[in-house]
Amino acid sequence: MEGKLKENVLETLRKCSDLNHLKQLQGYLTTLGHAHTHFYAFKLLRFCALTLSNLSYARLIFHHHPSPNTHLFTAIITAYAAHPATHPSALILFRHMLRSQPPRPDNFIFPHALKACPDSRTTDSLFAQIVKSGFLHYTVVQTALVDSYSRVSGGVQDAKKVFDEMSERNVVSFTAMVSGFARVGDVESAVSVFDEMPERDVPSWNALIAGCTQNGAFTQGIELLRRMVWECNRPNGVTVVCALSACGHTGMNQLGRWIHGYVYKNGFVFDSFVSNALVDMYGKCGNLGKARKVFEINPEKGLTSWNSMINCFALHGQSDCAIAIFEEMVRCGGCVRPDEVTFIGLLNACTHGGLVEQGYRYFEMMVREYGIEPRIEHYGCLIDLLGRAGRFDEAMEVVNGMNMEPDEVVWGSLLNGCKVHGRTDLAEFAAKKLVEIDPHNGGYGIMLANVYGDLGKWEEVRNMWRTLKEQKSYKVPGCSWIEVDDQVHQFYSLDKSNPKTEELYCVLESLVGFRNEVMVELYFYI
DNA sequence: CTAGGGTTAG
Numbered sequence: 001m002e003g004k005l006k007e008n009v010l011e012t013l014r015k016c017s018d019l020n021h022l023k024q025l026q027g028y029l030t031t032l033g034h035a036h037t038h039f040y041a042f043k044l045l046r047f048c049a050l051t052l053s054n055l056s057y058a059r060l061i062f063h064h065h066p067s068p069n070t071h072l073f074t075a076i077i078t079a080y081a082a083h084p085a086t087h088p089s090a091l092i093l094f095r096h097m098l099r100s101q102p103p104r105p106d107n108f109i110f111p112h113a114l115k116a117c118p119d120s121r122t123t124d125s126l127f128a129q130i131v132k133s134g135f136l137h138y139t140v141v142q143t144a145l146v147d148s149y150s151r152v153s154g155g156v157q158d159a160k161k162v163f164d165e166m167s168e169r170n171v172v173s174f175t176a177m178v179s180g181f182a183r184v185g186d187v188e189s190a191v192s193v194f195d196e197m198p199e200r201d202v203p204s205w206n207a208l209i210a211g212c213t214q215n216g217a218f219t220q221g222i223e224l225l226r227r228m229v230w231e232c233n234r235p236n237g238v239t240v241v242c243a244l245s246a247c248g249h250t251g252m253n254q255l256g257r258w259i260h261g262y263v264y265k266n267g268f269v270f271d272s273f274v275s276n277a278l279v280d281m282y283g284k285c286g287n288l289g290k291a292r293k294v295f296e297i298n299p300e301k302g303l304t305s306w307n308s309m310i311n312c313f314a315l316h317g318q319s320d321c322a323i324a325i326f327e328e329m330v331r332c333g334g335c336v337r338p339d340e341v342t343f344i345g346l347l348n349a350c351t352h353g354g355l356v357e358q359g360y361r362y363f364e365m366m367v368r369e370y371g372i373e374p375r376i377e378h379y380g381c382l383i384d385l386l387g388r389a390g391r392f393d394e395a396m397e398v399v400n401g402m403n404m405e406p407d408e409v410v411w412g413s414l415l416n417g418c419k420v421h422g423r424t425d426l427a428e429f430a431a432k433k434l435v436e437i438d439p440h441n442g443g444y445g446i447m448l449a450n451v452y453g454d455l456g457k458w459e460e461v462r463n464m465w466r467t468l469k470e471q472k473s474y475k476v477p478g479c480s481w482i483e484v485d486d487q488v489h490q491f492y493s494l495d496k497s498n499p500k501t502e503e504l505y506c507v508l509e510s511l512v513g514f515r516n517e518v519m520v521e522l523y524f525y526i
Numbered sequence: 527c528t529a530g531g532g533t534t535a536g
Contacts, residue, residue, distance in 0.1 A: 071527075112528070144528075207530065210531060242531085276534070304533060310534090348535090377535065
């Protein structure tokens with residue numbers, strides 16, 4: 001009889017599609033006196049949280065239960081731990097559980113609680129609890145500890161300590177350690193852990209490739225992708241997203257297109273992450289038509305999809321298109337709301353299109369209509385906008401009215417505007433601020449020296465150069481590259497190592513009308 | 527029933 005009911009309930013849950021259905025089932029169980037039977041409450045709660053992703057009703061089920069057991073606690077804590085916004089609630093409930101005598105935590109609950117830890121102190125205390133409850137010998141629990149430490153600030157070393165003391169390590173433990181190092185920018189350590197792995201699967205490769213691309217090691221990321229394929233691992237959607245990001249940042253259009261083909265053949269086109277990464281790659285490689293096409297066929301345009309498309313147009317100075325996309329986003333984006341990234345793109349578009357008034361309006365709109373607190377990046381855009389338009393009074397008004405310290409971007413944008421419009425007095429002020437913020441950045445020192453030169457202050461020019469030499473701070477040379485026929489050509493400013501230097505300068509001269517200090521070097525073959 | 531990988535931003 002009981003078995004029959006159980007089957008019925010599970011069957012009904014499988015067919016359940018919305019909250020009303022769930023409530024009906026709940027009512028039915030209540031009439032049978034089973035509303036608080038642990039097994040059913042657990043099933044309902046899990047279904048509600050995981051399938052319907054209705055957290056508020058899930059917590060209702062939990063809090064209405066007179067005596068929740070370990071399973072119920074696990075279910076609700078899992079649900080809370082799944083989203084960063086509800087991490088605090090997960091921990092509050094977990095502490096509550098530790099205080100109340102039964103139910104006791106089991107080994108299944110610790111990994112979830114560990115996921116919700118905001119700092120290493122919290123992870124420490126969970127560590128102690130795990131030891132006390134005798135669950136430390138589980139590999140899964142230890143791996144969760146490694147992962148937890150590696151996510152909180154300053155915790156990688158603790159993660160490594162736990163990792164080193166593990167008696168048994170599997171792919172997951174290694175991968176957790178790899179991404180832990182990658183997260184703090186220590187690509188080297190990530191690589192050495194990766195090299196020690198006895199076996200690797202697709203997520204482990206992804207962890208390292210993501211680590212590279214997130215830390216600016218794009219070429220290294222691409223090399224790893226090749227090695228991954230060479231060693232017979234099939235890249236999945238995650239791999240592809242990382243690789244596309246690398247292609248975009250380095251202008252590897254050929255490889256990007258090859259990956260697009262791979263995406264198409266393997267059905268990843270329906271992955272919104274992949275679609276967004278494709279849009280970004282095509283945009284950065286200058287193929288706006290393709291970018292737009294990929295964007296258009298994405299059936300689930302999310303916030304990032306819209307932002308990426310806007311950024312593409314902004315990057316290429318197509319302010320009209322960027323604005324049109326923004327308006328479409330507001331009109332038919334569904335529940336998508338513009339965020340701070342959207343406005344950075346939009347403001348950049350206005351800057352590159354010279355639309356000062358429009359840019360101003362969007363800035364106001366961001367604050368008033370969308371309630372977004374302007375971040376330093378937005379001020380950077382605004383100063384860039386005003387500076388390029390030569391509206392220095394307003395620019396300074398904004399700088400002085402900011403409720404935060406102006407950063408390099410702000411002063412750099414102002415300096416740039418000053419140079420364009422010949423405002424050497426203000427340029428000196430901005431350049432001095434730059435040097436003040438980062439005295440060891442040779443680039444800023446050189447800019448200040450140049451401004452002194454413009455002003456005819458030769459004594460200061462000499463002093464500046466002497467300081468630069470004394471502290472041995474040199475500017476990293478400006479560099480850009482272009483792909484032609486499977487070859488990447490790298491351009492360094494002031495570099496004359498390329499055999500065709502003279503020819504190249506002649507072409508540049510005919511293009512810009514004067515000689516520019518930019519050079520070209522053959523870099524590598526794909 | 528538990529552990530690892532993801533795009534956009536001057």
